[in-house]
Amino acid sequence: MAQTNKSKQEVWPTESLFMSPEMLKAYREHLLAEKDPNRPWIIVCHGTGCMANGSVEVAAALRASIKEAGRNISVIPDIKTTGCHGFCSRGPLVILQPSGIFYQRVQPGDCKEIVQTTLIENKPVERLLYKDPKTDEPIIHHEDIPFYKNQLRVVMHNIGKIDPTDIRDTIMAGGYEALAKALYQMKPREVVEWVLKSGLRGRGGAGFPTGQKWLSAIQAVERKGGPVYIVANGDEGDPGAFMDRTLMEGDPHAVLEGLIIGAYAIGAHQGYIYVREEYPLARKHLSIAMEQARKHGLLGTNILGSGFDFDIQIVRGAGAFVCGEETALIHSIEGKAGEATPKYVFPAESGLWEKPTIINNIETFCNIPLIINKGPEWYAGLGVPNSTGTKVFSLVGKVNNIGLVEIPMGMPLGDLVENIGGGVPGRKRFKAVQTGGPSGGCLPYELRDTPVDFDSLSKAGSMMGSGGMIVMDEGDCVVDVARYFISFLMDESCGKCLPCRLGLKSMYQILDRFSRGEGSVSDIDDLYSLAKAVQDGSLCALGGTAPNPILTTLKHFRSEYEAHILDKKCPAGVCKALITYWIDQEACTGCGLCARNCPQNCISGERKKAHQINEALCIRCGMCLDSCNFAAVKVV
Amino acid sequence: MSKEHKDIDDIIERYPGRPEYLIFLLQDIQAAYNYISPEAMALVCDHTGVPLTQAYAVATFYKSFSLEPKGEHEIKICQGTACHLKGSVRLVENLSRELSVRPGGTTQDLKFTLETVNCLGACALAPVAVIDDKYYAKVTARKLDTVIKKIAKE
Amino acid sequence: MKAEIKSTKKIIRFMINDQAVEAEEGWTVLETARQYGIHIPTLCYHEAVTPSGACRLCVVEVFEGNWSRVVISCMYPVREGINVLTDSERVKNVRRWILEMLLAECPASEEIRRLAAEYGVTSTRFEIKNPEEQCMLCGLCVRVCKEVVGVSAITTVGRGVHKFIGTPFGKPSEVCVACGSCVTVCPTGAMQARLDRVRGPVTGPR
Numbered sequence: 004m005a006q007t008n009k010s011k012q013e014v015w016p017t018e019s020l021f022m023s024p025e026m027l028k029a030y031r032e033h034l035l036a037e038k039d040p041n042r043p044w045i046i047v048c049h050g051t052g053c054m055a056n057g058s059v060e061v062a063a064a065l066r067a068s069i070k071e072a073g074r075n076i077s078v079i080p081d082i083k084t085t086g087c088h089g090f091c092s093r094g095p096l097v098i099l100q101p102s103g104i105f106y107q108r109v110q111p112g113d114c115k116e117i118v119q120t121t122l123i124e125n126k127p128v129e130r131l132l133y134k135d136p137k138t139d140e141p142i143i144h145h146e147d148i149p150f151y152k153n154q155l156r157v158v159m160h161n162i163g164k165i166d167p168t169d170i171r172d173t174i175m176a177g178g179y180e181a182l183a184k185a186l187y188q189m190k191p192r193e194v195v196e197w198v199l200k201s202g203l204r205g206r207g208g209a210g211f212p213t214g215q216k217w218l219s220a221i222q223a224v225e226r227k228g229g230p231v232y233i234v235a236n237g238d239e240g241d242p243g244a245f246m247d248r249t250l251m252e253g254d255p256h257a258v259l260e261g262l263i264i265g266a267y268a269i270g271a272h273q274g275y276i277y278v279r280e281e282y283p284l285a286r287k288h289l290s291i292a293m294e295q296a297r298k299h300g301l302l303g304t305n306i307l308g309s310g311f312d313f314d315i316q317i318v319r320g321a322g323a324f325v326c327g328e329e330t331a332l333i334h335s336i337e338g339k340a341g342e343a344t345p346k347y348v349f350p351a352e353s354g355l356w357e358k359p360t361i362i363n364n365i366e367t368f369c370n371i372p373l374i375i376n377k378g379p380e381w382y383a384g385l386g387v388p389n390s391t392g393t394k395v396f397s398l399v400g401k402v403n404n405i406g407l408v409e410i411p412m413g414m415p416l417g418d419l420v421e422n423i424g425g426g427v428p429g430r431k432r433f434k435a436v437q438t439g440g441p442s443g444g445c446l447p448y449e450l451r452d453t454p455v456d457f458d459s460l461s462k463a464g465s466m467m468g469s470g471g472m473i474v475m476d477e478g479d480c481v482v483d484v485a486r487y488f489i490s491f492l493m494d495e496s497c498g499k500c501l502p503c504r505l506g507l508k509s510m511y512q513i514l515d516r517f518s519r520g521e522g523s524v525s526d527i528d529d530l531y532s533l534a535k536a537v538q539d540g541s542l543c544a545l546g547g548t549a550p551n552p553i554l555t556t557l558k559h560f561r562s563e564y565e566a567h568i569l570d571k572k573c574p575a576g577v578c579k580a581l582i583t584y585w586i587d588q589e590a591c592t593g594c595g596l597c598a599r600n601c602p603q604n605c606i607s608g609e610r611k612k613a614h615q616i617n618e619a620l621c622i623r624c625g626m627c628l629d630s631c632n633f634a635a636v637k638v639v
Numbered sequence: 640m641s642k643e644h645k646d647i648d649d650i651i652e653r654y655p656g657r658p659e660y661l662i663f664l665l666q667d668i669q670a671a672y673n674y675i676s677p678e679a680m681a682l683v684c685d686h687t688g689v690p691l692t693q694a695y696a697v698a699t700f701y702k703s704f705s706l707e708p709k710g711e712h713e714i715k716i717c718q719g720t721a722c723h724l725k726g727s728v729r730l731v732e733n734l735s736r737e738l739s740v741r742p743g744g745t746t747q748d749l750k751f752t753l754e755t756v757n758c759l760g761a762c763a764l765a766p767v768a769v770i771d772d773k774y775y776a777k778v779t780a781r782k783l784d785t786v787i788k789k790i791a792k793e
Numbered sequence: 794m795k796a797e798i799k800s801t802k803k804i805i806r807f808m809i810n811d812q813a814v815e816a817e818e819g820w821t822v823l824e825t826a827r828q829y830g831i832h833i834p835t836l837c838y839h840e841a842v843t844p845s846g847a848c849r850l851c852v853v854e855v856f857e858g859n860w861s862r863v864v865i866s867c868m869y870p871v872r873e874g875i876n877v878l879t880d881s882e883r884v885k886n887v888r889r890w891i892l893e894m895l896l897a898e899c900p901a902s903e904e905i906r907r908l909a910a911e912y913g914v915t916s917t918r919f920e921i922k923n924p925e926e927q928c929m930l931c932g933l934c935v936r937v938c939k940e941v942v943g944v945s946a947i948t949t950v951g952r953g954v955h956k957f958i959g960t961p962f963g964k965p966s967e968v969c970v971a972c973g974s975c976v977t978v979c980p981t982g983a984m985q986a987r988l989d990r991v992r993g994p995v996t997g998p999r
Contacts, residue, residue: 051760051761052760052762052763052764054774055761055764055767055774055775055776056764056776091761091762091763091764092763094763240757241758242718242719242720242723242757243720243758243762244758245758245760245761248760280702280703281756281757281758281759281760282760318662318663319666321665321666321701321702321703321704322701322702322703322704322757323700323701323702323952324757335662336659337658338658338659338660338661338662338687338689338697339661339693339696339697340696340700340701340949341700341701344846345864345865345868345869347864347868347869347870397760399720399763399765400720400721400724400762405763406763437720440720471720473721473724475724479724484720484724487720487723488720491718491757493953494953495953496952497952497953498930498949498951498952498953498955498956499845499846499847499930499932500847500848500849501849501891501895501929502887502890504953504954504956505891505898507954508919508954509897509919512919512920533890535883536887536889536890536891537890539852539863539883539886540849540852540887540891541849542846542847542849600781602733602736602737624732624733624736625726626780629779629781630781677961680961690939690968691961691968692945692946692947692948692960692961693945693948694961695948695950695961695962696948696949696950699950699951699952700951700952701952706962
């Protein structure tokens with residue numbers, strides 16, 4: 004296993020152990036030199052969304068079509084499968100490099116044409132290009148598409164470009180340079196200073212200053228001794244949020260590098276990455292990355308020859324949202340039920356096995372290499388003063404461009420929905436945006452100028468949370484959404500404390516009554532008072548923030564609640580007890596499809612004549628709505 | 640029976656005999672046998688030194704463990720917010736009615752287990768269903784019906 | 794009644810309801826309050842076992858400088874200079890809602906009915922699922938069996954609203970020594986009803 008970085012005829016076995024930053028650098032240069040500058044490559048997005056939509060088959064079809072074309076292609080391109088590009092609503096995505104031609108909604112059957120038209124004839128396939136919804140003009144290059152143009156992809160800079168299962172891609176892109184710098188050019192305390200100066204705040208939801216957290220762990224060790232542990236929280240459970248999944252799947256080495264640097268800063272030698280049960284691909288990519296990193300001496304004993312030892316164990320979640328809460332997570336790693344315990348003494352002081360423990364979110368760790376590489380001043384220059392840097396959001400719901408986006412902190416909410424989200428399909432404006440998941444609040448259209456940063460969102464009554472942004476339109480009922488979130492949390496509550504276990508159930512009962520048109524206006528005031536009790540009395544943040552969706556919707560949409568209770572109407576047409584399904588007699592063609600699919604057999608009518616629904620028997624299951632090809636079934 | 644015992648022994652030997660490996664062991668047993676039997680749990684407790692009550696508390700606390708055998712085919716309907724807004728509740732109700740099974744339960748013939756799962760992170764494809772680890776995007780009640788009928792015939 | 798503190802531990806001076814009090818470092822607010830005869834209601838607290846913070850009835854509001862925080866006194870460590878209010882508006886609100894919800898959760902418990910009445914809560918608007926229920930899942934039985942008796946015969950089963958106290962697989966416990974500690978610490982009498990299920994039928998010398 005001899006390697007010298009002097010000879011040009013060097014041989015680099017894939018398992019070469021890097022014993023110094025110089026060796027890492029030399030390997031990187033070697034890889035870059037080996038790359039054929041004339042060889043193009045084709046990226047096929049392999050994020051979970053695109054894979055579920057068939058991108059694996061697309062990649063296979065591309066390979067087959069390229070093989071078939073054989074010599075007709077002047078230079079055979081590489082096929083590179085990468086993590087999530089973020090434009091999930093347009094997947095499967097295919098991007099040709101270095102030209103940057105962007106194809107969306109690609110099917111396996113399109114690949115022959117791509118090979119013929121683009122690879123051989125050098126022309127774009129028009130129908131696969133993204134078209135601006137307003138002008139219908141096709142946009143060829145992906146950096147010109149507003150969805151991408153208006154983002155600032157800094158944390159996600161590698162995702163969509165590298166193959167996450169091949170460490171060489173990461174190394175060529177500069178991976179582990181920050182680690183080398185930290186280990187060889189900085190003292191641990193200096194690393195903490197840089198993180199403090201950068202202004203980085205936790206990306207998991209609470210937004211606690213990361214540098215301060217690390218410092219308190221160091222101080223705890225000085226007071227009571229170690230060992231100290233470091234944990235990456237990948238238990239991303241907010242429904243509608245998939246930022247951490249994308250980071251773990253698409254750039255696992257960024258997670259590892261941030262975690263190793265953090266360990267060096269606080270003096271930890273054992274770390275954990277807690278990955279949610281529902282993310283098998285993330286665990287797979289992290290495992291592969293860890294194995295490759297170990298082989299190169301970037302993880303394990305004597306990292307990069309520096310003498311620093313640190314290794315990581317992946318802990319797999321077992322299906323409990325509450326384990327995203329720090330104390331519950333700690334208990335889970337200890338092999339116990341994920342019940343929360345009061346944080347009058349922080350985990351930084353007493354965590355895993357009562358030792359000082361630092362727990363940070365996955366995205367938080369991914370920010371660390373950037374801060375080390377480019378300096379805290381650069382980082383603090385992004386975003387806004389109390390919320391520096393960028394944030395990754397999952398923009399979902401009633402928005403044209405559903406997907407994963409990264410923006411500098413401080414962008415107005417409305418801009419995010421319009422300029423990046425492409426607005427609400429079929430409507431002029433959104434009704435509300437739910438930020439922060441079940442712990443957050445609904446911000447109405449009137450608050451669209453609210454900057455998306457920690458403090459502005461809190462002031463507006465919501466919170467940043469982990470980054471889920473759910474856009475709602477007039478067809479979404481706030482009472483139903485509040486009930487949905489409470490029902491979710493009720494299911495996920497650990498059940499230990501009364502305000503949460505009983506309180507969520509009780510709030511749900513009241514909301515359920517509202518959704519059936521029952522209850523009185525004084526119930527609204529009682530709900531508010533109960534919500535305050537749950538907020539104040541709950542043991543952990545699950546119960547403590549559970550009332551937020553209720554409190555914000557009550558504040559901004561009180562009239563909608565009153566419509567349910569006083570008018571017995573659901574303006575959005577959602578709450579089952581308050582809506583009626585009926586068939587538009589003009590539009591109905593009498594095809595009978597709805598009647599055949601009705602489980603209650605409550606639709607009657609003669610062939611080719613308008614049908615009718617028997618309201619008394621209708622259970623509002625929606626089968627008729629799904630079946631009708633003529634939009635004749637209506638909900639009111 | 641003894642082969643099964645040996646198989647469980649193989650799983651148990653994968654991890655050190657310490658309490659923090661309780662969940663790792665239960666996960667591997669769940670993956671291998673589709674449920675956790677009292678015998679398996681007792682073996683895990685012997686190995687890790689964890690009292691039976693703690694193992695039982697853990698097995699009933701976390702959703703991914705089942706104390707009863709699951710069905711041949713697992714149908715998972717995502718309950719994430721995006722899916723909820725696109726009608727996942729109705730999908731679950733329809734399936735529950737058609738298969739005569741409560742969410743979380745298994746059909747009498749042990750063919751299907753119907754589960755509601757937390758957000759899978761594929762929100763652009765809402766509503767999402769996963770059947771036997773295969774993802775189905777933008778499902779409707781009819782689409783699900785077709786897939787399930789096809790599987791039932793196999 | 795002020796306690797005489799004879800120790801070398803650091804003395805913490807703070808206030809409860811604007812009254813000056815002293816405690817040793819490491820004490821909780823509840824322990825201090827009891828030393829001074831200041832009443833704070835509890836249900837899931839017992840000197841024999843570690844506190845768990847489940848019932849939340851012992852909430853107090855801690856004022857420090859500009860901010861205040863509602864915390865549970867059974868686990869909150871005393872701190873220099875804080876002013877603890879045991880009956881602030883926020884505290885009263887938390888208590889009365891917990892008690893009203895408990896009336897629906899454990900309708901058969903006399904103790905809870907009495908405690909609720911003390912705080913003016915005599916009826917509940919919430920659904921009563923089981924009119925015979927007395928268990929409020931304070932966990933005292935589980936903790937005493939684990940920490941004091943050391944056999945861990947019972948446990949909480951399940952999660953969230955479906956949680957209950959039971960034995961593995963619902964079978965009578967093989968490790969229960971029938972000491973009755975769980976019944977002794979149970980604040981509502983619920984354990985008395987469950988004991989036979991835990992202990993199993995008594996058929997002769999064990």
